[in-house]
Each structure stands twice: as C-alpha cells, then as structure tokens.
Amino acid sequence: MSLTLEEVRHVAGLARLSLSSEEEALMRTQLSAILDAVAELSAVDTSAVEPTSHAAGEVAPWRADEVRPSFPPEKALGNAPATVGTSFAVPRIIE
C-alpha cells in the first residue's frame, strides 16, 4: 500500500513531529514499504483468537496505598529546560 503525503503529515501531527519536506518524502516511501511487508498478517486467520497484550498475562498487582517520600521539587526540576519557581515553564498557551 502507498501512503499519501497528506497521510504522512496527519500521522506526523499526531506524533508531534515537525518533519522537514525531505523527511516527509522519505517516510512516505519507507513506511509504505514497511506496511507492505507487514500486510502478510492479513493472511492469518485470527477470527477465533484473543489478542495478547502482555507476555506475562498476569493481572496488575495491588499494593497498599501508603504515603512515601518523593523527590523534593529542586531535584525533580533539576533537568528541566526552563522553570518558574517550583514549576516547569513552557511557551505561553493562553494570550
């Protein structure tokens, strides 16, 4: 199957990737080839098969809801590109 450039741009938008036009063209060719290769799965009859989402197949374990120490703000913010007080700073989203 062949992806259109519009489909590539739509998926890049969902993935929050600002691709260059060269990258868009490359992704279109390469993703189309990969999708062709994985299309062989449609030959497998899975009408009576349950999906496996996890190899272990265990149920999520429970644990007691106990208060435990967490990072102090300065440690949690230590790798942040920008901070204001005890918060992460981002470009303005409300004018």
Next chain:
Amino acid sequence: MEPTELSMLELGKKLGSGELSSVEAVRACLSRVDRFDGQVKAFLMVDREGALAQAEAADRRRKDGRRAGPLDGVPVGLKDLFLTEGLPTTAGSAILEGFVAPYDGTVVKLLRAAGTPIVGKLNMDEFAMGSSTENSAFFPTRNPWNLETSPGGSSGGSAAAVAARMVFGALGTDTGGSIRQPAALSGIVGLKPTYGRVSRFGVVAFASSLDQVGPMTRDVPDCAALLQTIAVHDPCDSTSAPMKAPDYLAELEGGVRGMKLGLPREYFELPGMDPEVRASVEAATRALEKLGAELVPVSLPHTKYALATYYLVAPAEASSNLARYDGVRYGLRAEGAGNLLAMYGRTRDQGFGLEVKRRVMLGTYALSAGYYDAYYLKAQKVRTLIKQDFTDAFRTVDAVLAPTSPTPAFRIGEKVSDPLAMYLNDVFTLPCNLAGLPGLSVPCGFTKASLPIGLQVLGRPWDEARVLRIGRTFEREHDFHRRTPPLRAA
C-alpha cells in the same frame, strides 16, 4: 596474564583471597579502555573516579571481613539506558544529551549493593531501536573481532566492551534480540530472562510488553551469577514477578543427559541464512546430542509472521512511550518556537534520529483511528498464535535450539539505509520476546573470516536455570568463549 582475562567469578575469588584488589581490576579495565576504546568506541562515558572510589570501598569491605558477595569488587559496564544517579544517561539519543538521572534504577541499586564498580556507560542504538549500534546519535561502535564490522545491537557497546575485556561483564536490554544478537556477533554470552524476571524500574522504556534487562558476560557461570544479582522482585515495576529466583549456579554443571531439545524446522530452513552459521549451529546441536541430549524436530508454524508482528507491536508501544520526550521536563528543548505545539514538534524533530522517527511514525499510524484493528489488534492476535506455538512445542521438548542471528557480523554501513534488511537481523530472536520466554546466546564457532557465531537456547517461562545449564554444557566442551579478539593498541 592480564587480570582482565579472568571471568567475573574467577576475579571474585581472587578478590576474596586478597590475591588481587578491586582497584587493580578497575585499573586493568581503564588501561584497556585507554588502549583500545579509541578504536572500538564502546563507551559513551567512562567514570574513572567513581569506579576507583567504588573499588576502594570494595577493597575496604574485604579487609573488614564484610564482602558483599561473590561479585564484590568486580568491575562492570552499563548500557546507557540504565538510570544512574549523578551520571549522564542518554539512551543513545541527542534528545537526552546532558540528562543526569536524579535516582538509580533498581538493577543499578542491586549492582551497587553487590559491590560491582561501574566503569562507565556503554553505547547503543538510539532508544534501543536498531541491530548495529549505528543508530546511536553519537557514533557507531565497532566489533573488536573486526573493526570494519558492527558488534550488533542495540546493546552493541555492552557486547563490544565485554568482548574487548574493557569490563568483566555488562547489563543490556533485549526487546527483540538486543542482548542476544550483539552477544552472538561479538563472541560473548548474553541472556534475555523471562518477561517479568528483572525489574525495569529506572530503565529507559522502548516497548514495555517486550523489554527485559539481562546479563552480557564472557561465560555462562558469570551470566548465571549476574542474573542472580538482578533477578529480584521489585514493587516499583508492576510487571516484576513476585517470586524468588532459584539458585542459578547450583545445577549449572548438571549436564543435558535425558533432556529433549527441539530443533524448529522453520528456523533452520530460512532462506538467506549464512551457510557457515547454519553449519556451526548444526554442529553445536550434534555436540549436545553427543553429550546426552535427545534432539527432536519440532514445528513453530507461525515463526514467519513474527517479524511483521514485532514491527507493529514494538513501534506502537514505542510511539506511546516516547511521547514523554516533549522538551518540558527534561532533555532537549528546541529554541525559538512561538507556541507549545511548535515547541513539541521541533524538539522531537531535532532530538530524534531517523530510525526513531520512523518507528514513532509507524507506531502512531498502527494505533490511529481506522487502522488500529487492521494493524495493532491484528498483530496482538498473531502474537497469541506465536506464543501458542511455543507452548505446544514445550509439551514435548525441554528447550529449543536455534541460530541467534542469520548472519555473522556485517560491515558498518552495509544495512543502515535499508530498514527492512536491518530488521531481518532479528528474525530468530524476536519470537522469544513476543512469547516472553528466556533466551540465551552462547558462542558456538567462528567463520573462516574469524567472526563469532552464536547458538540460541530458548526455554519455558521461568526456566532460565535449564537454559543456562544447556549453554554451560556446550561451553564446557569447547573453547570458543575463551578466544580473545585480536586488538592492537593504536
């Protein structure tokens, strides 16, 4: 003899008796790093001071009669996706350049408790996506057996550092073969434990239903000892199994007499398998037969669909896991973006390499509205069939033998521009991840061009002890794991 020729357990004994000190062992590693890593390029970061300080502490513990265990003082390396407090962790990505973890991941804590000095952080394909270490944002690692070739990947830096005797052992991670394939291509031992055996808390995530941490060592007893150190239940990882690991060294030398070992037709009939790899692996299976095992032909009929299944499941999970790299809390932030959406998009475009973008795009597509059922859900159903194949086979056999990789080490640059050719490297390793099984690679021969070949042993869930015992039985009768790569100081 250089101390670095010793195995981890042999060194541990000499440290215990006082014949060698941990400081001497760390210095021997650093000396080899200085002589050879300019060519091999296994390390992203060498922590000389930290490793020497940890070695001095280990030597003090011995003098005080407080040795932490058999590996106390034995220097190791870490693939650069294990969070280490105070040291950089990049996951091989420009988006994490300069990131310094605020805490140690669980396996790092366990290593520190066991007393193993950490020599440094080892190169890898970006976010563990790749089979050659060429997708590292920093530089490719070279195979110590032939510097023109790749050590495999994604744990290629770990494999090369162990093979080149720059560390005594290392930890890697394996999502589709990233421990076993580089172990095979670099002539060392590598184990992917059962899904759930080792905690992933504090390990940079790639595909969470497949990722598993494991040891990379020079021989099987070291592999068992390092697994013992890290196979501990961790409440911080909800997939960590709440069970106590058995003693992996206890029955290691017990042999294979009476064991039934399956030879899956689909693995040995793959077109495109290198004839020297096939011959070497077939010879290894006959050697195990002579040592008392019964070889049984088995069929894993859905093997041919594993590659397609994996390349939908893993990218889908990766696209979700990698959403966290958005320039807000840590890592790179693109400058000059006027609004938040532009900042996300540019940060991720600048920070991610091409293979990571390809997989994020593929995974996002496979999860997107209108395609989820046809791709992601379909792949999860085929995954059930692949898992069922193994369940059926393990009704008649105790373990399965196969090649680890269809080819020996390939030249750097040979496959990197063709994603589908690169993905074929993993054809023998990724069914094990999809099924959640333990899988071991042990050296089983060399090509005429002196490149290593690996034998793969796949076992039932939680049956690492048997998998290791089979690998050890072969290893004990051969000397492939004792050969040293022909490195010369530049």
